[in-house]
Amino acid sequence: MNKFPKSFYRNGKQVRDNQPKIIRYADDFVIIHNEYEVILQCKEIIAQWLKKAGLELKPEKTSIRHTLKSIEHDGQTVDPGFDFLGFNIRSYSKGKHRSGKTPRGKIIGSKTLIKPSKKKILAHHEALKEVIKDNKKAPQAALIARLNPIILGWCNYYRTVASKETFASENNVLWNMLRAWTVNRKKKKHHCMKPLENISHTESTENGRFKQKKQSSTIMPKRK
Numbered sequence: 001m002n003k004f005p006k007s008f009y010r011n012g013k014q015v016r017d018n019q020p021k022i023i024r025y026a027d028d029f030v031i032i033h034n035e036y037e038v039i040l041q042c043k044e045i046i047a048q049w050l051k052k053a054g055l056e057l058k059p060e061k062t063s064i065r066h067t068l069k070s071i072e073h074d075g076q077t078v079d080p081g082f083d084f085l086g087f088n089i090r091s092y093s094k095g096k097h098r099s100g101k102t103p104r105g106k107i108i109g110s111k112t113l114i115k116p117s118k119k120k121i122l123a124h125h126e127a128l129k130e131v132i133k134d135n136k137k138a139p140q141a142a143l144i145a146r147l148n149p150i151i152l153g154w155c156n157y158y159r160t161v162a163s164k165e166t167f168a169s170e171n172n173v174l175w176n177m178l179r180a181w182t183v184n185r186k187k188k189k190h191h192c193m194k195p196l197e198n199i200s201h202t203e204s205t206e207n208g209r210f211k212q213k214k215q216s217s218t219i220m221p222k223r224k
Contacts (some may be wrong), residue, residue, distance in 0.1 A: 114161040
């Protein structure tokens with residue numbers, strides 16, 4: 001289903017207006033329109049279309065949201081923005097100098113940002129934590145080899161959106177995880193900071209990968 005009818009009902013009257021936009025990937029999709037009533041009609045049309053195929057919309061995965069403000073839906077207050085394919089899409093109120101504009105240059109008073117979703121950030125934490133946990137006694141080179149593909153793949157997926165703050169936060173989270181890994185190996189807290197100098201993280205030469213320094217036997221990234 002890639003198209004909707006060209007006319008919808010507004011206040012009980014049939015009108016011809018701009019069609020809703022559908023963004024689809026596999027069995028996930030988003031319907032975008034600037035009117036709440038039209039979105040409700042789209043939901044009904046989709047439910048009827050799926051019913052013919054013996055399918056239905058899952059309530060826990062279906063929601064109606066506004067990108068800029070909270071709305072009331074089904075007796076509940078729904079937060080602004082929505083998640084799609086691991087991204088969070090949300091609009092933020094901005095002044096005229098930072099606001100987004102229409103194709104004709106009209107200031108709209110807000111700016112839409114796409115960021116990594118909180119759910120995927122937490123999932124990334126768990127993936128890193130699991131690798132570090134499974135390599136408690138492994139050599140640092142082995143741990144580095146396991147972590148680099150995960151970090152690089154995650155960063156490549158989100159590098160085209162507004163991820164600067166997220167990447168900085170993730171760098172701090174990983175630093176603390178590796179610090180705990182070092183403490184566990186050394187067993188003594190007063191030795192845990194010394195290994196922090198024994199591994200480098202040079203973006204310009206190593207594409208953001210961790211690199212083991214020569215003549216070192218412990219792991220931790222330098223904290224900037």
